[in-house]
Amino acid sequence: AQSVTQLGSHVSVSEGALVLLRCNYSSSVPPYLFWYVQYPNQGLQLLLKYTSAATLVKGINGFEAEFKKSETSFHLTKPSAHMSDAAEYFCAVLFYNQGGKLIFGQGTELSVKP
Amino acid sequence: DAGVIQSPRHEVTEMGQEVTLRCKPISGHNSLFWYRQTMMRGLELLIYFNNNVPIDDSGMPEDRFSAKMPNASFSTLKIQPSEPRDSAVYFCASSIGQGNSPLHFGNGTRLTVT
Numbered sequence: 550a551q552s553v554t555q556l557g558s559h560v561s562v563s564e565g566a567l568v569l570l571r572c573n574y575s576s577s578v579p580p581y582l583f584w585y586v587q588y589p590n591q592g593l594q595l596l597l598k599y600t601s602a603a604t605l606v607k608g609i610n611g612f613e614a615e616f617k618k619s620e621t622s623f624h625l626t627k628p629s630a631h632m633s634d635a636a637e638y639f640c641a642v643l644f645y646n647q648g649g650k651l652i653f654g655q656g657t658e659l660s661v662k663p
Numbered sequence: 664d665a666g667v668i669q670s671p672r673h674e675v676t677e678m679g680q681e682v683t684l685r686c687k688p689i690s691g692h693n694s695l696f697w698y699r700q701t702m703m704r705g706l707e708l709l710i711y712f713n714n715n716v717p718i719d720d721s722g723m724p725e726d727r728f729s730a731k732m733p734n735a736s737f738s739t740l741k742i743q744p745s746e747p748r749d750s751a752v753y754f755c756a757s758s759i760g761q762g763n764s765p766l767h768f769g770n771g772t773r774l775t776v777t
Contacts, residue, residue, distance in 0.1 A: 581763035583765060585768075590770075591770055591771075592667070592754055592756075592768030592769050592770045592771055593754070593756075593766075593768040594768070595765045595766075595767075598763060598765055600763050639706065643763055650696075650708065650711060650718075650719060651696070651708070651756075651766055652708065653705065653706040654705075655705045656705055656706070
């Protein structure tokens with residue numbers, strides 16, 4: 550069975566500091582993995598996706614994620630946090646053998662302190 | 664590209680009333696998803712359609728919930744009768760439904776049942 554777990558429901562960093570949001574997956578087949586961001590009162594926006602073409606994936610707004618098969622992880626990072634990065638972030642795994650069913654982790658709320 | 668359009672943005676209703684939420688997917692997308700978001704349970708997949716056909720409705724919480732997709736450009740999620748515990752934000756998303764194609768989300772409908 551495929552599932553995804555986000556470690557830490559809240560993460561707080563200072564502006565300019567490294568952002569690290571953790572995601573671990575469980576899958577019996579090579580996974581398709583995604584990171585989405587949700588700003589207040591809005592829907593989810595795609596940050597980046599892993600497609601097996603490269604283990605380091607670059608997304609929008611300076612975010613990137615590295616797929617590590619040995620650790621079954623797909624952690625999201627950004628070298629320097631900006632106040633506008635404050636939002637909720639969701640990791641998701643795709644059940645591509647079921648017509649594209651996407652299952653989300655519980656989400657991590659990122660706060661950025663000035 | 665107009666994106667996924669949901670209506671209404673906000674709905675306040677009394678317990679026992681029927682509620683209908685509407686979604687227009689992105690033109691050309693053949694997969695449509697309904698999610699519910701609450702603080703307690705995060706993002707839950709309720710049902711999804713592929714080429715207007717319901718594929719998996721295992722996430723629909725009770726028989727009070729029903730969803731239809733009469734054509735490729737319109738879907739509804741109906742709750743009858745509504746209960747206070749149905750209060751949540753309901754998101755519709757669509758995708759081209761192939762491989763690892765990402766989901767595109769609407770801005771959601773915030774439902775409050777009093």
